[in-house]
Amino acid sequence: MKKFxxxxxxxxxxxxxxxxxxxxxxxxxPTATAFIAESYPTTEAAIAAADQTASGVDVRVERxxxxxxxxxxxxxxxxxxxxxxxxxxASLTYAGTILQEYGTTLVSLQDAADGxxxxxxxxxxxxxxxxxxxxxxxIEIGAIAAPPQQDDYCSVYMPKIQQAMIDRSIGITLDCxxxxxxxxxxxxxxxxxxxxxxxxxxxYSDEFYSVEGPWSFPFNLSQ
Numbered sequence: 001m002k003k004f005x006x007x008x009x010x011x012x013x014x015x016x017x018x019x020x021x022x023x024x025x026x027x028x029x030p031t032a033t034a035f036i037a038e039s040y041p042t043t044e045a046a047i048a049a050a051d052q053t054a055s056g057v058d059v060r061v062e063r064x065x066x067x068x069x070x071x072x073x074x075x076x077x078x079x080x081x082x083x084x085x086x087x088x089x090a091s092l093t094y095a096g097t098i099l100q101e102y103g104t105t106l107v108s109l110q111d112a113a114d115g116x117x118x119x120x121x122x123x124x125x126x127x128x129x130x131x132x133x134x135x136x137x138x139i140e141i142g143a144i145a146a147p148p149q150q151d152d153y154c155s156v157y158m159p160k161i162q163q164a165m166i167d168r169s170i171g172i173t174l175d176c177x178x179x180x181x182x183x184x185x186x187x188x189x190x191x192x193x194x195x196x197x198x199x200x201x202x203x204y205s206d207e208f209y210s211v212e213g214p215w216s217f218p219f220n221l222s223q
Contacts, residue, residue, distance in 0.1 A: 045134075045219040052215040056080070059141055059215040062121070066134065066221050071126045073139050073217070074107060079118035080211060082111075083146030088210055092126040094137035099126050134221035141217075145210035153185035161185075161208050172199055 045064035052059050062074040071092060079085050092099040107121040124139065148157055154176040165172045173189040190199040 043221055045221045048218040048220075050217065052213075052217065054213045054215055055211045057144065057211050057213075057215075059213070061139065061217045061219075064139065064217075064219050064221070066128075069127050069130060071128055071132075071134065071137075071221070073124045074121060075124055075139075075141065076119055076121040077141070077144060077215075079112065079120060080144075081146075082118070083148075083209075085120060085144050085146045087122055087124070087141060087143075088145035088206070089142035090124055091140050091142065092128070092137065093140065094128070095133040097132075099128070102126050134219075137219055137221060139217045139219065141213050141215040143206075143210045143212045143214075145206055147206075148209050151183065154183045157208055158185050161203055164208070165202075170202065172203060174203065 043066045045066070047061055047064055050061050057078055057080060059075065059077040062076055064071070064073040066072070075087065077085075077087075087104055089100070090102050092102070103125040105123040105125070107123055108119075109121075110119040112118040126139075128134070153161075158174055158176060162174050165174070171189075171191040172187060172194075174185055175188045176183045177186045177188075178184075185203075187196070187199050187203060190196070
């Protein structure tokens with residue numbers, strides 16, 4: 001009987017679950033790093049002619065580079081006057097493709113001082129596919145502009161626009177009319193063969209508050 005009990009105890013001891021083994025964690029756990037695809041490189045551009053002058057406005061590209069899908073360029077231009085000037089049109093041309101959609105981010109704005117014109121710098125951003133061939137690309141600034149506020153037409157622009165109508169013998173007459181207490185430029189006469197819509201297209205053309213370029217900047221972003 002005692003022998004049976006001893007054998008039973010030996011059997012139960014062998015079948016009992018063993019104590020869990022201690023797990024030792026390494027002192028340093030590696031952290032995950034962001035994956036950057038080789039198809040989205042960051043590359044600096046070589047700019048062939050960084051400074052351009054047209055219509056009395058100096059424009060220069062301080063830097064151009066590709067980051068991911070974005071082609072960026074820091075563009076600075078002198079301000080014709082104290083109005084709120086900005087880049088009005090721009091394009092990126094590469095391998096037979098012309099992109100005219102872009103974003104702008106203000107970098108700096110310097111007022112005129114000591115006889116020097118003001119200076120504005122923006123970052124232009126174009127989105128391109130990762131396989132875009134940018135070895136012979138061109139960034140072109142088509143125009144800068146300072147779109148007027150409604151009350152600017154009477155105080156600033158109407159004399160210039162009216163003189164242009166006279167010089168071109170267009171036959172449009174302008175005047176400032178009080179509309180609900182606000183002076184508003186209006187067309188008070190036009191040639192009979194001209195519709196109101198046609199007259200407004202002429203009078204409110206952006207040519208009266210923009211400066212045309214172009215300013216072209218060839219660059220090489222070989223990957």
